[in-house]
Each structure stands twice: as structure tokens, then as C-alpha cells.
Amino acid sequence: MIITRALVKRYGPVTAVRSVDLDVREGDRYGLLGPNGSGKTTLVRMLLGLVYATSGEIEVLGRRIPRHARQVLPQIGALIEEPAAYPHLSGRANLTLLDAAGPGGGTARRTRHQRVDEALEQVGLAGVGRRPVKAYSLGMRQRLGLAAALIRRPRLLILDEPGNGLDPRGIRDLRELLVELNESGVTIFLSSHLLAEVEQLCTRVGVLDEGRLVLQDDLATLRAPTGRIVVETPDGEQAAALLDGQVERRDGQQLLVRYSDAAALNARLVGAGLRVSSIGPQQRTLEEIVLAVTGTGSDHIGGTA
Amino acid sequence: MIKVELIKLLRRPRTWISVVLTCALPLMVAIFVAVTHLVPPPGQGSAFLSAVLQDGALYPAAALALVLPVFLPVAVAVVAGDSIAGEAAGGTLRYLLVRPVGRTRLLVAKLVSVLVYVLLVVLAVTFTAYATGVFLLGPSEAAAVGQAPGGAVPGGAAPGLAGQAPTAGQAAGGAVTSLSGAPLSLLQLTERTAGAIAFITVSMLGVAAIALFLSTITDSALGSALGALAALVASEVLVTLNAATVVQPYLPTRYWLAWIDFFRQPVFWRDIQRGFGIQALYVIVFLAAAWANFSTKDITA
Numbered sequence: 135m136i137i138t139r140a141l142v143k144r145y146g147p148v149t150a151v152r153s154v155d156l157d158v159r160e161g162d163r164y165g166l167l168g169p170n171g172s173g174k175t176t177l178v179r180m181l182l183g184l185v186y187a188t189s190g191e192i193e194v195l196g197r198r199i200p201r202h203a204r205q206v207l208p209q210i211g212a213l214i215e216e217p218a219a220y221p222h223l224s225g226r227a228n229l230t231l232l233d234a235a236g237p238g239g240g241t242a243r244r245t246r247h248q249r250v251d252e253a254l255e256q257v258g259l260a261g262v263g264r265r266p267v268k269a270y271s272l273g274m275r276q277r278l279g280l281a282a283a284l285i286r287r288p289r290l291l292i293l294d295e296p297g298n299g300l301d302p303r304g305i306r307d308l309r310e311l312l313v314e315l316n317e318s319g320v321t322i323f324l325s326s327h328l329l330a331e332v333e334q335l336c337t338r339v340g341v342l343d344e345g346r347l348v349l350q351d352d353l354a355t356l357r358a359p360t361g362r363i364v365v366e367t368p369d370g371e372q373a374a375a376l377l378d379g380q381v382e383r384r385d386g387q388q389l390l391v392r393y394s395d396a397a398a399l400n401a402r403l404v405g406a407g408l409r410v411s412s413i414g415p416q417q418r419t420l421e422e423i424v425l426a427v428t429g430t431g432s433d434h435i436g437g438t439a
Numbered sequence: 440m441i442k443v444e445l446i447k448l449l450r451r452p453r454t455w456i457s458v459v460l461t462c463a464l465p466l467m468v469a470i471f472v473a474v475t476h477l478v479p480p481p482g483q484g485s486a487f488l489s490a491v492l493q494d495g496a497l498y499p500a501a502a503l504a505l506v507l508p509v510f511l512p513v514a515v516a517v518v519a520g521d522s523i524a525g526e527a528a529g530g531t532l533r534y535l536l537v538r539p540v541g542r543t544r545l546l547v548a549k550l551v552s553v554l555v556y557v558l559l560v561v562l563a564v565t566f567t568a569y570a571t572g573v574f575l576l577g578p579s580e581a582a583a584v585g586q587a588p589g590g591a592v593p594g595g596a597a598p599g600l601a602g603q604a605p606t607a608g609q610a611a612g613g614a615v616t617s618l619s620g621a622p623l624s625l626l627q628l629t630e631r632t633a634g635a636i637a638f639i640t641v642s643m644l645g646v647a648a649i650a651l652f653l654s655t656i657t658d659s660a661l662g663s664a665l666g667a668l669a670a671l672v673a674s675e676v677l678v679t680l681n682a683a684t685v686v687q688p689y690l691p692t693r694y695w696l697a698w699i700d701f702f703r704q705p706v707f708w709r710d711i712q713r714g715f716g717i718q719a720l721y722v723i724v725f726l727a728a729a730w731a732n733f734s735t736k737d738i739t740a
Contacts, residue, residue, distance in 0.1 A: 145737075182537045184738040207539040214537070218530025222452060235443045236538030282534065 135160050135290055135321045136181060141190035143176050150176040152345040153190070158323050158338070163316050165332035166325040167424055168342030174325040175215060177342065178294045181323075182212055195290060208237055211288035213296055217279020221268035225259060225278045226250060228267060233285050253281040258307060272299035280308070284315075291315065293324040297331050309335050333420040343428040356423050359415040363396050365389045365403070366412040373408050390416065440544050444552040448518075454556065457514045461560050462567040464510060465502030469568075473575040486699055491576050498572025499565045499632055500702060503639060506564055507695065511557075512671055515643045518556050519650035520664030522549040523733065527658040527740035542734045546651070550726065553647045557640045565636060617704035631706070635698040638711060642698075645691040645721035646671060652725040655733040658740045688713070691721050 136158035143151040151173045158164045168174050179185040181194055183203035192199040195206050219228040229250045254263045257277040262270070270278065276299045283291060291312075297305050312335060316322050326332050332339060339356070341349040349356075366387050367373050373389055374381050383390040393399045400413050448454055472478055472491065481489045487501035523546075526532035535545060617623050623631070649670050653663035674690040677683040687693055694714030700707035 179533075179738070182533075183539070184533055184536060186735070186737060204539055204541070207537055210537070212534075212537045214533050216530055218534055220447070220529070220531065223450060227450075231443055231446060232534060232538065235440055235535055235540050 135162070135195060136164075136323060137191075137193040138177075138181075139191045141177070141180065141192060142188045143173075143180060143185065144188045150345055151180070151187075154342070154345075154347045155350075156340065156347065157350065158321065160321055161316070161319070162321055162323070163312065163335055163337045164321075164323045165336035165339045166323070166342060167327065167329065167332055167339055167420075168325070169327055169428075172342045173345040174327075174342055175294055178212075178214060178292060178325055181292060182210070182214065183207065184214070204237075208286060209289045211283030211286060211291045213279050213283050213291075213293045215294050216298065217275050217282070219267040219275065219278060219282075222266055224264045224266055225270065225274075225281075226254065226263040228278065229253060229263075229282055229285060232282055236286075249285050249287075253284045256284055256311060257281045273301055273304045276300055277304070280311075288320065290321045290323065293322070295326055296324055297326060297328060305331065329420050329424060339420070341424055341427055349423070349427045353420070357417045357420070359417060361392065361394065362416040363391045363393045363399050364412075364414055364416045365391055365399070365410060367403065367408055367410050369408045372406070373403060376403070376406055376408070387411070440540055440548040441551050444548040445555060448552045448556055454518075454559070457517070458560055458563050461506055461510050461514060462563050465498070465505050465564060465568045466571055468502075468505060469498060469571045469575045486696070487702075491572060495572035495574075495576035496569070496628065498576060499568040500635065502564050502568030502571075503561070503635060503698070506560075507639060507642075511560065511639070511643060512646050513668065514560060515553065515557055515646050516650045516664040516667040516671075517660075519549075519553045519647040520654050520662075520667055521660040522553065522651055523654040524658050524663050525654075525660040527738070528660060530740070532740060533738055536738060543730060546655075546726070546730055546733060550647065550651060553651070554640070554644065557643045557647070558636075561636050561639055565632065618699070618702050619704045621704035623702075623704065631701040634701045634706075634711075638698040638701070638714060641715055641718050642695050645718045645725075648722045648725035648729070649691070652729040652732070655729045655736065689717065689720075691717065693717065 136156055138154055138156040141151055141154045141156070142149070154173075154177060156177070166174055166177070176185060180187050180192060181199065183200035186200060195209055197206050199206060219225070220231070223231070230246065233246055233250060251260070251263075254260050257280050259274065259277050259281060262274065267275065267278065276296070280293075280296065283293070296308060296312075300308060309331075312322055312324075324332075324336070333353070336353055338352050339349070340347055362382065365373065367389070368387060370384060370387055370389060374384055377389075377391055377393075380392045381389050382392055391399060396413050396415050400410055403410050403413075468488075469491075472488070476492060478489050478492055479485070483489075485501065486504035487497055488504070491498045491501050523532065526535065536542065646667055650663055650667035653666040654660070657663055671692060674692040678687060678690055678693055694710050694717060697710035697714040700711055
């Protein structure tokens with residue numbers, strides 16, 4: 135869906151994106167992570183033909199960008215940094231104008247009205263579509279921006295920081311909407327600096343650090359069990375004695391045990407008369423994964439994993 | 440896209456506020472003139488103003504002369520300067536471009552919408568001034584146009600008051616007198632006013648093109664509007680400077696007042712043609728520069 139090869143962008147002496155090989159596959163929910171200033175926005179803008187690459191290639195939906203932007207962009211919905219709208223017009227009027235601005239603006243009025251209504255409905259703005267945008271809250275503006283991205287029923291959504299300005303409920307609504315769209319066949323590419331947001335939503339992640347893509351892999355692979363079991367027990371002392379040699383670390387009530395099967399370990403502990411408050415396979419959190427690759431230096435750990 | 444730009448123009452409060460304000464200046468002048476019956480003597484002050492007491496139907500021409508030097512260029516520079524920079528500052532530019540709207544198409548649509556705006560203002564001034572003139576200043580009495588400002592009509596036929604007698608006593612809308620002294624029928628007056636409107640509109644396109652070009656360079660609408668106005672002020676200074684004779688034929692404001700020549704009998708075409716020519720040149724050069732800059736620019740706003 136999105137492929138970049140050795141993509142570089144320099145602004146004068148500043149290199150914002152350094153040789154990025156992005157690979158987003160059809161059906162992915164791809165999360166691009168990275169601290170502010172790591173080049174996420176520049177990368178997103180290059181994918182959309184707003185910023186021209188210094189060198190390297192971009193292919194979106196199988197066609198080169200920016201050369202074939204005219205053919206590709208109508209199939210993409212985008213949210214780029216903050217949403218934007220004409221403040222004196224209503225949310226509805228904004229969507230109608232934007233819809234009429236692109237190609238296919240001559241579509242029957244009814245179809246277009248319907249499209250706008252549906253988009254407003256999808257993001258939960260159906261009731262306030264007629265109010266001027268200047269009366270909207272930050273969260274409502276964000277929803278309107280999302281509605282604008284959805285009008286054309288895109289095959290690919292490119293969302294830059296879509297959770298900005300949303301309250302917890304708004305974030306949950308957004309997540310549900312994106313999962314639903316993804317299940318109906320829309321590929322989703324989003325950038326965020328919020329690890330939790332990406333961890334809950336995405337199936338695949340890329341990590342950008344100082345303009346380099348330092349990690350790109352399926353979340354399931356990254357978070358595959360480490361072959362260790364985390365056990366919580368008030369009887370830590372006895373447990374350590376019982377599992378002598380297999381305990382890697384003991385930290386108060388918590389033990390990290392080298393063991394393949396949590397259920398079998400549980401049976402063994404309980405069988406020995408030990409109390410277990412919780413037990414489960416160890417999984418690295420996305421935070422640990424990201425910190426591990428961005429922590430020291432910024433070595434290039436391969437574009438495609 | 441042009442349709443979308445026009446809707447945006449017409450639904451924007453600023454458009455109508457500026458139209459109303461631009462029409463208000465001639466209205467205010469008309470009220471003062473109607474109350475005091477004091478006008479500048481022929482040959483001084485704003486063009487045509489000395490004649491409107493004799494014939495209110497000439498007031499549209501006088502009103503255009505009032506708004507042309509400052510009000511109109513300011514309004515045009517603001518609208519054209521805002522066209523791209525305003526969208527960039529508001530963040531809507533990037534969303535338009537990924538719709539996608541081609542960058543060239545967007546520029547053309549913006550220029551057309553500025554053109555429509557200028558026409559809107561000029562026509563609004565013309566019609567309100569006609570109504571004002573007829574109601575406040577009354578119909579033709581002794582219709583003599585008098586003299587336009589001397590410097591503005593180089594080579595014009597000698598104006599005079601000779602033609603005032605023949606038309607005296609006719610009803611409003613009857614013959615008025617051209618600057619050259621020969622009478623003009625209502626049809627001629629209408630045609631020539633239309634010509635003047637067209638010429639003034641085109642005169643504003645040069646400013647619009649400069650502002651549009653600056654608008655693609657900066658994300659500040661104010662900056663591009665002020666930049667275009669600075670160019671105009673510079674041009675006005677040089678137009679009156681004898682030492683700058685060499686460049687004067689190429690200055691954007693050099694032929695701005697040539698529309699007055701439509702009210703001569705016969706129409707004095709030379710400056711009018713040059714005025715059209717120089718504006719066309721400015722539009723082509725600055726639109727090309729705007730296109731070259733905008734189509735290769737990284738949109739980071």
C-alpha cells in the first residue's frame with residue numbers, strides 16, 4: 135500500500151528524514167511512532183505529495199508519488215497535523231465545499247449530501263453539523279477533520295496524530311471507528327507519539343528516531359512471549375526454593391521464571407501448596423520495545439524486518 | 440474549483456463588509472456635496488467631482504475616481520494577498536491540495552475569484568453612486584463635465600464649458616457633456632461607463648497578480664497584502680517623479696487614470712490601450728512567477 139525506498143528529505147542544512155524504507159501492507163493498521171521532531175509529519179506530507187522528497191522513491195497504492203498524485207489521492211483520506219476548516223461556515227458547509235473541491239465535484243447533489251451526512255454520522259457530529267465551526271470544541275474539530283478524511287470512502291487513511299484534542303471517550307470512539315473501518319477493508323496508517331494509543335490499535339508499528347526508521351515489524355512479533363513467566367505470589371521465598379535455577383529475577387512478590395507454559399507452572403506451584411495471586415507469560419510492552427531502539431544512539435536497525 | 444472559490448468568496452462576511460465600506464465613501468462625499476453645494480473648481484480635486492452638481496448621473500464616474508486611488512487597491516490587495524497565504528495560515532491549504540486540487544487550478548481559481556470580487560466592488564460602487572447621484576444631487580441642469588485633473592490627461596483635447604447650453608433643461612438621463620465638450624447620449628454614457636468599469640477592473644488585476652504572487656511566498660496574508668500595496672505606493676511615487684521618466688511607461692499605476700479618456704468625445708484610446716497592455720504584462724509575469732513558486736513549493740503549513 136505504501137512503500138518508500140531510501141527516502142530522504144532535507145530542509146536546507148537540516149535533514150528531517152534519512153533514508154526511510156517504509157512498508158505498509160494492505161489491511162494493516164500501521165502505527166508510526168516517534169518523538170516530536172522525529173520526522174513523522176514530514177514523512178506523512180511526502181506521502182501525500184505536499185512536500186517533495188530530496189531523494190528516494192515513494193509508491194502509494196501501487197503508483198509513484200508525486201507523479202501520479204492526481205490518481206492516487208482521491209482514494210486516500212488524510213488528517214495532517216491539526217484539522218482545519220473555515221470558521222465562519224458550518225461543519226456541514228465545510229465538508230460540502232471540500233467535497234466539491236476535488237475531482238468528481240460534479241457528482242449528483244444528492245449523492246454528495248448523502249456522503250457528507252454519512253461522514254458526519256460516522257464521527258458522531260450528526261447533531262451539530264449546522265453549527266459554525268468557530269463554536270466547535272477542539273475535539274469536535276478533530277472529529278470534523280476525520281469526517282473530511284472519510285467523505286470519499288477511502289481505501290487508505292493517512293492520519294497524523296489523530297488522537298489530538300480528544301478526550302478519553304473520544305479516543306475510544308476513534309479507536310472503535312478505525313477498527314471498524316479497517317475490518318471493512320480500509321488500510322490505516324497513523325502517526326502518533328502516544329505509545330498506548332498505538333499499542334491498543336495497531337497491528338504493525340514503525341519507529342522513527344531522528345529521521346531514521348529504526349524499527350518496523352508486526353506488533354504480534356515484537357510482543358511475542360519471551361519464554362519467561364511472570365508470577366506474583368506472597369510465598370516468594372518458597373517458590374524461589376522450589377524452582378531453583380529457573381528464577382531469573384526476584385523482586386519482592388514478583389518472580390521472573392524461565393518456563394514455557396504458565397498453566398503447568400501454576401499447577402506445580404499450587405500443587406506444592408504455594409499461593410499464586412497472578413501468573414502469565416512475560417510480554418515486552420511497546421514502551422520497552424521503543425525505548426530499547428531509540429534509547430542510545432540512533433543506529434539503523436534495518437528498514438524491513 | 441472556480442465555483443467552490445466563488446462560494447467561499449460570497450459567503451465570507453469580509454467580502455460584503457468591504458463592499459459596503461467602499462460604497463460608503465462616495466455616499467458620504469455625495470451627502471456633503473448635496474448639503475453644502477461646494478465642489479472643487481474644474482481641474483482640481485477628484486475627477487468629475489466638479490461636474491456632479493450639474494448632473495447627478497455623472498456621479499458614478501466621480502465615485503469611481505474617489506475609490507480608485509486607495510480604497511479599491513487596498514481591498515484588492517487584501518483579498519488577493521489572503522488567497523493562498525490565508526489558506527496556508529488557516530491550515531485549509533493542505534486539505535485542499537490532498538483532495539486533490541491541482542496547484543495550478545487553485546491559483547487560477549483564486550485569480551478568477553479576485554476578478555469577480557473587483558467586479559463586484561466596482562459594480563456596487565457604480566450602482567449605488569448612480570442612485571445617490573440621481574436622488575441626492577438631482578438631474579442634469581447645466582451639464583458640463585468640467586475638467587479632470589490636469590496631469591492625468593496628457594494630450595487630451597482642451598476641455599471647456601462650451602457644451603453646457605444645448606442640453607440644459609433636459610430630464611435626468613438626457614445628454615450630458617463629454618470632457619471634450621461634445622454631448623453624450625444616455626446610450627453613449629452607459630457604454631463609456633461600462634468601458635471605464637472594465638478598464639478599472641483590469642487595472643486592479645496587476646495589483647491582484649502581485650499580491651497573489653506574494654501570497655504564494657509567505658504564509659502571512661497581511662504581509663502579502665502590504666507588500667503589494669508597497670509596490671503600488673512606490674509606483675505612484677515614481678509616476679510623479681520627473682527623474683524617473685525612463686521607467687514610467689512600465690509602472691503599474693501609470694495608466695490607472697486613463698479610464699477618464701472614455702468620457703472624451705471621441706474616446707481617446709491611446710492611454711487606454713497602453714493601460715490594458717501594461718496590466719496584461721503584470722498579470723502574465725506575476726502569475727507565472729506565482730505558478731513557478733507555488734507548484735514547486737513544499738507545503739509545510
